[in-house]
Amino acid sequence: MPADMIAKGQSGSPSLTLRLLLGYGVGQVGGQIFRDTPAVLLPIFLSTMLGVPPWMAGVAILLPKLWVVFCDPLVGTLSDRKKARWGRRPFLLAGGVLSGVTFFLLFVPPVFASATAASAYETLMFAIASTGFSLFSVPYLTIASEMTDDTHLRTKIMSYRLAFTSLGLVIGAGAAQPMVGWFGGGRGGYAAMGAVLGGICLVTMAASYFGTSGMRVTREQPGSLPILAQFRLAWQNQPFRIVAGSYFLQMVGAATGYTVLGLFFIYAVRDIPLILPFILLISVMAGASQPLWLAVSRRFGKKPTYVLCIVSWCVVTLTWMLVRPGSDVLAVVPVIGPVSTQGALILLRGLVIGVFNSGFILMAFSMLTDTIAFDRAAFGISREGIFSGVFSALEKVAFAVGPAIAGAALSLAGFAESRGGAGAQSASAVEGIVLSLSVLPVCLTAASLLLLRRYRL
Numbered sequence: 001m002p003a004d005m006i007a008k009g010q011s012g013s014p015s016l017t018l019r020l021l022l023g024y025g026v027g028q029v030g031g032q033i034f035r036d037t038p039a040v041l042l043p044i045f046l047s048t049m050l051g052v053p054p055w056m057a058g059v060a061i062l063l064p065k066l067w068v069v070f071c072d073p074l075v076g077t078l079s080d081r082k083k084a085r086w087g088r089r090p091f092l093l094a095g096g097v098l099s100g101v102t103f104f105l106l107f108v109p110p111v112f113a114s115a116t117a118a119s120a121y122e123t124l125m126f127a128i129a130s131t132g133f134s135l136f137s138v139p140y141l142t143i144a145s146e147m148t149d150d151t152h153l154r155t156k157i158m159s160y161r162l163a164f165t166s167l168g169l170v171i172g173a174g175a176a177q178p179m180v181g182w183f184g185g186g187r188g189g190y191a192a193m194g195a196v197l198g199g200i201c202l203v204t205m206a207a208s209y210f211g212t213s214g215m216r217v218t219r220e221q222p223g224s225l226p227i228l229a230q231f232r233l234a235w236q237n238q239p240f241r242i243v244a245g246s247y248f249l250q251m252v253g254a255a256t257g258y259t260v261l262g263l264f265f266i267y268a269v270r271d272i273p274l275i276l277p278f279i280l281l282i283s284v285m286a287g288a289s290q291p292l293w294l295a296v297s298r299r300f301g302k303k304p305t306y307v308l309c310i311v312s313w314c315v316v317t318l319t320w321m322l323v324r325p326g327s328d329v330l331a332v333v334p335v336i337g338p339v340s341t342q343g344a345l346i347l348l349r350g351l352v353i354g355v356f357n358s359g360f361i362l363m364a365f366s367m368l369t370d371t372i373a374f375d376r377a378a379f380g381i382s383r384e385g386i387f388s389g390v391f392s393a394l395e396k397v398a399f400a401v402g403p404a405i406a407g408a409a410l411s412l413a414g415f416a417e418s419r420g421g422a423g424a425q426s427a428s429a430v431e432g433i434v435l436s437l438s439v440l441p442v443c444l445t446a447a448s449l450l451l452l453r454r455y456r457l
Helices: 003-011 018-025 027-048 054-082 089-106 115-146 151-182 186-211 227-236 238-268 272-288 290-300 302-322 341-379 384-413 427-437 439-452
Strands: 329-333 337-340
Touching: 018 027, 018 151, 018 186, 027 054, 027 089, 027 115, 027 151, 027 186, 027 238, 027 384, 054 115, 054 384, 089 115, 089 186, 115 151, 115 341, 115 384, 151 186, 151 238, 151 272, 151 290, 151 341, 227 238, 227 384, 238 272, 238 302, 238 341, 238 384, 238 427, 238 439, 272 290, 272 341, 290 302, 290 341, 302 341, 302 427, 302 439, 337 341, 341 384, 384 427, 384 439, 427 439
Parallel strands: none
Antiparallel strands: 329 337
């Protein structure tokens, strides 16, 4: 690390060059794929290819994420302790490699005679994969709060991260399921998809290691804290507690919806190829709306902007209850093909959801970095890794609780597991899918507003 850059890190905020912003942001492509694809496809893979009941599939995803509650703070503490010697960047490289390899292994399980054995394999492999992702994601989040002392520049950093989030969303949530079909479907299609997306995870996450060379470095050596003490420390920071709690509820809601998104296009819309342009429109609008939310947050404040986006997202999400399969062709769109009136309305939802979804995620992460900086200013101690570890653990647990909720809801609604592909479902099972995409996420997300009322930073 150049001596002049270290000196700047000790005395002030160096300029954020385009290379640093892009180098930091590109890691979120792999990070988003790793977060979204298992949330969207792993329950489907377990229930329709391995014959695992939906409730058991939810448990298989939940258990590894419970381990993350301890793993993420451990990684945060380790990165705090080692940053004086190594910096945090080597964690990005190690985590990226392990995440990419284990992502592929998730979708190439051996052939098991029982659903329980298949579920046990996926649980173990997902636990190893989640450990690798912790090594990447906790230091990655922490770095954003260390790059500058300026609150609006931290929002700018998050806007670059969200631009790459959009690309990861298109690949991980939009293209993953169609990609299985492009590669011939079945177990072979899932294996090929896992190889491609696992490779993208490895390359883009590792790219952040190289792209952030020369960034600002802080050299304080914080004391080591036990896991429970870390959670107590995070709890004592009221602004952090409010932002983290609100975001946790929102992510549980989002994960509940993600779990059934593919099933929704299979059984409720009956148009699987439509999922790719739908996710693509969400991603395009998420990136295009970043300047809007930067300007709005500067003019009216981060919290009012956050609330506006949450309320608007909830209103649009509730309209999924109105979806019914449409057969009337409205237009033939290049690349997409014939689009019905219902399909056009779904794509319109993608446009609107992209705008407001990007707004409330941008505000959440920008406010998070503010709460971490608040702790550093109040106590004069560099403990970013601790707070990032706790926050990252909560986010990942949310993406375990969501599938568990959706799995339980689908089992109660009568969803029937199958092997070798998607089987026929009853009307009540389809209704359970629709409710899991609309009402359940909205209830959880709306509850987060009760916590945000108390935010005063």
